[in-house]
Amino acid sequence: MKDMNSAQNNVSDLLKLARKFNSFYLSGLHQGICKPFIVAGHQVGLVRPDVLKYLQRFPEVFRIAGKYVELNPAFRDYKERTTRVADVLQKLRKENEICALKGWRDECFEVSTAFYQESLLEMDRSAICLFGIRNYGVSVTGYLNHPSKGLCIWLQQRSFTKQTWPGKWDCFVSGGLAVGFGILETTIKEAAEEASVEGELVKKLVPAGCVSFYFESERGLFPNTEYVYDLELPLDFVPQNADGEVESFELLTAEECIQRALSPQFKTTSAPVLIDFLIRRGYINPENEPNYRYLVELLHVPLQSIYNWPFTHMVAAAAVNGDDQGIYDDN
């Protein structure tokens, strides 16, 4: 049977980019290398070997049994799980060896089951990539239909002092969904802080779906879902940053945006939002993009079910059956 990568002709630049921000998804989740992370009977993530070696030092918190890493099931509730995990992370943070923890945020993300969104614990935002926990955020595309240039989009350059992707080009406005904040609420908050979008303009925010992709970097695993919002801006609007996290803003044509997204100056994990917007607006379309349907697929990889079906379900079955030749084996 031919390998899916055997014929490399006809691969567009956008598809190459979509493969890049899905580096972990397209690796087959490093089948056999990472261990499922289980909390209260639910798989909520994956742990890489480089992280596992740190967790092994805390057997009272993380049980590493065969093919799994399990948060001690004796922890009774959300609060106890949160505290016990935070203790370990603070110890590791002080040792200053794990790159991701150098960006400690003092802002927690929720760890929950995918389908019914049952909250299991919360964890500092910087740490969730160590466990491959699903990460939710919001992104706003600020755009306008320019009388002579056509579709134009405001991009932001991230501050050079940011812990992640400093100085890179990014969407107009974006932010993570921290514990206690709603989706629209976060969008409105971030739009005000990052770009001074306020008053009547806020009412023009239009939710338009979400993009999901699974990226991996040296720092960790990023199964990201971004709720996307569109915001048509007046021709004379100029975004002003209010929280010091933005270096500058620039208004680009759609074509310039694509070129920027394809360049190394763009935050890889923000490209899906931009590509999705340009697809929804018809700028990228079946007539000009040979890999259109596969591109759309790679903007919506099945993160909500990736830890339940089909892989882990079968692994669970194999484990229950005492089958040591489970499908996560590399041989």
Added chain:
Amino acid sequence: MKDMNSAQNNVSDLLKLARKFNSFYLSGLHQGICKPFIVAGHQVGLVRPDVLKYLQRFPEVFRIAGKYVELNPAFRDYKERTTRVADVLQKLRKENEICALKGWRDECFEVSTAFYQESLLEMDRSAICLFGIRNYGVSVTGYLNHPSKGLCIWLQQRSFTKQTWPGKWDCFVSGGLAVGFGILETTIKEAAEEASVEGELVKKLVPAGCVSFYFESERGLFPNTEYVYDLELPLDFVPQNADGEVESFELLTAEECIQRALSPQFKTTSAPVLIDFLIRRGYINPENEPNYRYLVELLHVPLQSIYNWPFTHMVAAAAVNGDDQGIYDDN
């Protein structure tokens, strides 16, 4: 480990509908029951046992070897594969036993590899569901922003003489991608034939992505990808059918559309286009739909890679290794 279906609370009506049009996807592709269909070394589909029993009678065309059904690899090219398969289908059609073939169309769909869209053969449209061949079509949502009713959408009722889904409510305009027709070309052709969209109005068609889902019915397997187009219509536009395939048209508010889509009067496999449109327009949004992100996921299931990774890739490896305990086994 808890089953993903154990907690049935908080499941919205729209999620129930999304599960319905993904009945085959969510069954885990009937793991162990259907056999991969291989053409020229590529898996292009799946064959159910009820179809397999007919194919077994034609061993010179379909080789049923272990876990696979393979089109005879001695067939040299597109033309020979097409002719040999058509011969079998015509014989079966004459026997008048297979429900799907009663709707013979004299219109061929292409059978191709997913990623690089290499054409392998063509097959009558009515037969592709027997082999689980990926099916591509176009759909247009004709809408308007009504001064008093807000977002409104034109729906069509299918003719009672149609072979499939007679009399059911459907999108404004839709059609399958037949051999030799482009995507935009098909959209324009269908918009003219089904609803008399012509002239300047055609230029307002906006491509806006695609939806993918995997439905199963008694007739067969439907891994469908629909290229979606939006068309804003003038307030005074009234669609007129020109090809006799439409019973009537009706203009509904967004809320009425949702109710119609949830009713048994709606063509199940057209609901994804409508839901996707209402999500992209912000009518269905994270604040009013509790299963929003999972709903978006079920509008974009990974059909382009479903026959290659992860299942079949591993099955192929198991077959190569002579491993009889492959993952398709039910035990």
